[in-house]
Amino acid sequence: MSGNHAGFTAIAACWVCEGRNLKKVGVAPIDLSEFRDEDALLAAYSGTSVSLQRCAACGFVQPGALPSLPRFFDRMYNQLWSADWIQREFESSYKDMIFTGILRALAARLPASRRALLDVGAHAGRFMRLAQAGGWRVEGLELNPRTASHAAARTGAPVHRLNADMVDSLGRRFDAVTLTDVLEHMPDPVAMLRRVHAVLAPQGWVAVKVPNGPAQWFKEHARARLSRGYAPRVANSLVHVNHFSPRSLRVALERAGFDRVAVGAGAPELLPDPGAGPAVSNVLRRVSYGVSRALPGGIHTPFAFNLQAYARQSEG
Ligand SMILES: [Zn+2]
Structure with missing residues (x-):
């Protein structure tokens, strides 16, 4: 299912300060299988993941790559709410x-x-x-x-x-x-x-x-330590990119x-x-x-x- 997605585009510099000293601090798994009927190209990213990288210069955390599918985020937020x-x-x-x-x-x-x-x-x-x-x-x-x-x-x-x-x-x-x-x-x-x-x-x-990124990370990782099987979810499916x-x-x-x-x-x-x-x-x-x-x-x-x-x- 994840074989035919549109690929990823790497991000080499910090979006905030253009720093290039980026260190991997986590992984954001992508699961968009809920879209399998309405948007197959979007759903095809399910099962992939991107790294999360912290800029040594300014502390900002961003994905190491973004899906190359055009209008990826517009498609993800195109929800038919009741x-x-x-x-x-x-x-x-x-x-x-x-x-x-x-x-x-x-x-x-x-x-x-x-x-x-x-x-x-x-x-x-x-x-x-x-x-x-x-x-x-x-x-x-x-x-x-x-x-x-x-x-x-x-x-x-x-x-x-x-x-x-x-x-x-x-x-x-x-x-x-x-x-x-x-x-x-x-x-x-x-x-x-x-x-x-x-x-x-x-x-x-x-x-x-x-x-507040650092506080949210602290909260999610504390929760993960307290409850077995809980995976920190600060960036799942790139809902938060910044x-x-x-x-x-x-x-x-x-x-x-x-x-x-x-x-x-x-x-x-x-x-x-x-x-x-x-x-x-x-x-x-x-x-x-x-x-x-x-x-x-x-x-x-x-x-x-x-x-x-x-x-x-x-x-x-
Ligand atoms: Zn930076």
Whole structure:
């Protein structure tokens, strides 16, 4: 089954700093067999794997190679989610601590007259809706047709059906751009951040939230030690292609042209409908987040599962 895939293209230099001292730190197995009926070329990669490599210069971790199949990631994310599921994604509050924190931080950095916001990877539109409630004029970018049309219907705002790497083709600029749980999925993240820089008005702000690579690795490997047979799954099927450390996220934003870069701990997702299990888990998530913010250097500890960065467009 894996004999007739389209092959791999090796990646020789760090996407963030162009460093060439890359050391193998893990393996990402690929299993896309769920696509065997709808996309045989995609499913053909099942049973293969790619190495994960850490850059000695900046600490960034990326795949040693990527599948050569054209539009590999678009095909992987072309999921036919049910209307019910999308509706729940819009209604559910599990990311609201993240969303409201981002809106507060952006509002504090921009004068009240500058409230044009673009959400890249708008998903079902909940963040757009919360932003509108906070006085922002929003637009979204969302490739998936089902979530995009849901977001447009619920917000009445434009939702552009474009791949995120077409963000600079919109023909207008925004005061703020948000990428929440988006950048870890996109190969060549500095190129993406340069496009975001181009779509921001002078001295506009970007907000980027990603998983904290080192802390996620620590958590997954600790879990693997505790439970026999559990394999760490930080990068399976290349769902996450980028594994940022606090330092490599800063370097990526600076190389894309941003200034005033600030990287801190990102807020956690909280599980919906707290029964006893989720309630305990939510407390642990809040405590981890609190500890990672309170400790000096807290973002460099295993308590910071997520990173939240803000950076300014550097023109003018
Ligand atoms: Zn590097």
